[in-house]
Amino acid sequence: MRLHRNLCFATVDGLLQIFNEGMYADKVVQMLLKRDKRWGSRDRGFVAETTYDIVRWKRLYAEIAEVKEPFSRDDIWRLFAVWATLKGIKLPDWKYFENTPSRKIKGRFDELSQIRKIKESFPDWIDELAVKELGEKVWNKEAIALNEQADVILRVNTLKTTKEKLQAELFDLEIETEFIKGYPDALKLAVRGNVFITEAFQNGHFEVQDASSQLVAEFLDVKPGMKVVDTCAGAGGKTLHIAALMENKGQVIAMDIYDNKLKELKRRAKRDGAHNIEMRVIDSTKPIKKLYDKADRVLIDAPCSGLGVLRRNPDAKWKLQPEFIEKIKKTQQEILESYSKMVKPGGKLVYATCSILPSENQDQVKHFLDSENGKDFTFVKDKKILSHESGFDGFYMALLEKKI
Structure with missing residues (x-):
C-alpha cells in the first residue's frame, strides 16, 4: 500500500x-x-x-x-x-x-x-472492572472480540419487502449479502460498503442495525393490535422493528427525553412506512403516569456504559469514566422502578442494555425484582450476549411478566 x-x-x-x-x-x-x-x-x-x-x-x-x-x-x-x-x-x-x-x-x-x-x-480501570465482573478467562476472549471491526448488518423492513427480495435487489447493485442463522430479519454484508446511497435504503427497504440489537424486539414478544411502549426510544432502531413485527397494527408509543432524537425517528418512520408510531417527549413525570397499567408491552432499552458496542464505538473506552458507571447504574434502577408501572397486569416488560457487565444487567433485574414495585413481576427468561461467542455486539435482555 x-x-x-x-x-x-x-x-x-x-x-x-x-x-x-x-x-x-x-x-x-x-x-x-x-x-x-x-x-x-x-x-x-x-x-x-x-x-x-x-x-x-x-x-x-x-x-x-x-x-x-x-x-x-x-x-x-x-x-x-x-x-x-x-x-x-x-x-x-x-x-x-x-x-x-x-x-x-x-x-x-x-x-x-x-x-x-x-x-x-484498554484503560486500567476497565480492564480491572471487566476481570472482576466477568472473570479473567472470559474477559481475555471478550477484550479481543471487542477490538474487531464490526460487520455491517442490515435489518429487512418487512413492512415493505422480504429478506429474499432485498438480497436480490442488492445483488443487482453488486452488493453481496448473506443470511445469518437465528436472526430472521438480518442480512450481513459480505464486504463493507456505503449502503445509505442505495435506492433500497432511500425507499425504506432496510435499516442498518447490529444482529444482537435485532433480537430485542423479538424478545419483547409483540403481536399486531397491542399497545407497546418503547421508553428510551432514541432515534428508534428498535421502535421501527417493533412496528414492523406488529404489521402496522396497534399502537407503538416511542418515548425519549430528547426531542431531537424523536424527530429523527419520525423521519425514519415515514421512510419505512411505519404508521402506528406516536412520539412522546418525557419532559416531566406526566407522560409516564398517564400510561400506568395501560401497556401490553414495555421496552426499557436503558442507558448504559455501552461496553458491548466498543467494536463500532472504540472511542467510548477513552471517554468513559468509573464515576459514570456508578451514576448510570442508579439511573437504570430509577428507570426500571418508574417505567415498569406502565405495564398492565398480564403484560410483559423487557429490560435491555448494550453492556456486558452483570452489574448493569442481571444484578439490576434482581435488584428490581426484590423491590416493592418489582414484587408485582415474575422473571421469565434472559439472554446474555458476548461478542466473542456471537460475533456481534455484546447485549443483555431480560423478560419479566406482570402478575394478574
Whole structure:
C-alpha cells in the first residue's frame, strides 16, 4: 500500500480532534469524508478505517511510540508511523517519518503484547472492572472480540419487502449479502460498503442495525393490535422493528427525553412506512403516569456504559469514566422502578442494555425484582450476549411478566 499525503493529513487532523478535543469519532469521520470531493470510495475507506484503527489501539500505539496525552501533532504522526510499521506499510520519505525506529517499534510491540490491558488497549480501570465482573478467562476472549471491526448488518423492513427480495435487489447493485442463522430479519454484508446511497435504503427497504440489537424486539414478544411502549426510544432502531413485527397494527408509543432524537425517528418512520408510531417527549413525570397499567408491552432499552458496542464505538473506552458507571447504574434502577408501572397486569416488560457487565444487567433485574414495585413481576427468561461467542455486539435482555 502506498500512503497518500492528503489522506494521511486528514487522518492526523481527525485524530487530534478525537483525542485532544473530545469529539466523537463517528462525527469526526463523517466530516473528514466530505473534505475532498475527488476522493473515491477507496480513499474514504482508508481515512475512516485508519482513524478508527488508531483510536481503537491508542494505548498500545502510544506506549510503543512513547508519547503521552495531550498529543501534539508530531505525537500523532508518531502514532501513525507505529500503525503503518505494524501493518507492514512502507513509510514514504516525508519529514514526519524521519528517524522512525522500525525495528524498535516491532520489538516494543512484542514486549508490550505480554500485557493484556496494553495489547488490547484498554484503560486500567476497565480492564480491572471487566476481570472482576466477568472473570479473567472470559474477559481475555471478550477484550479481543471487542477490538474487531464490526460487520455491517442490515435489518429487512418487512413492512415493505422480504429478506429474499432485498438480497436480490442488492445483488443487482453488486452488493453481496448473506443470511445469518437465528436472526430472521438480518442480512450481513459480505464486504463493507456505503449502503445509505442505495435506492433500497432511500425507499425504506432496510435499516442498518447490529444482529444482537435485532433480537430485542423479538424478545419483547409483540403481536399486531397491542399497545407497546418503547421508553428510551432514541432515534428508534428498535421502535421501527417493533412496528414492523406488529404489521402496522396497534399502537407503538416511542418515548425519549430528547426531542431531537424523536424527530429523527419520525423521519425514519415515514421512510419505512411505519404508521402506528406516536412520539412522546418525557419532559416531566406526566407522560409516564398517564400510561400506568395501560401497556401490553414495555421496552426499557436503558442507558448504559455501552461496553458491548466498543467494536463500532472504540472511542467510548477513552471517554468513559468509573464515576459514570456508578451514576448510570442508579439511573437504570430509577428507570426500571418508574417505567415498569406502565405495564398492565398480564403484560410483559423487557429490560435491555448494550453492556456486558452483570452489574448493569442481571444484578439490576434482581435488584428490581426484590423491590416493592418489582414484587408485582415474575422473571421469565434472559439472554446474555458476548461478542466473542456471537460475533456481534455484546447485549443483555431480560423478560419479566406482570402478575394478574
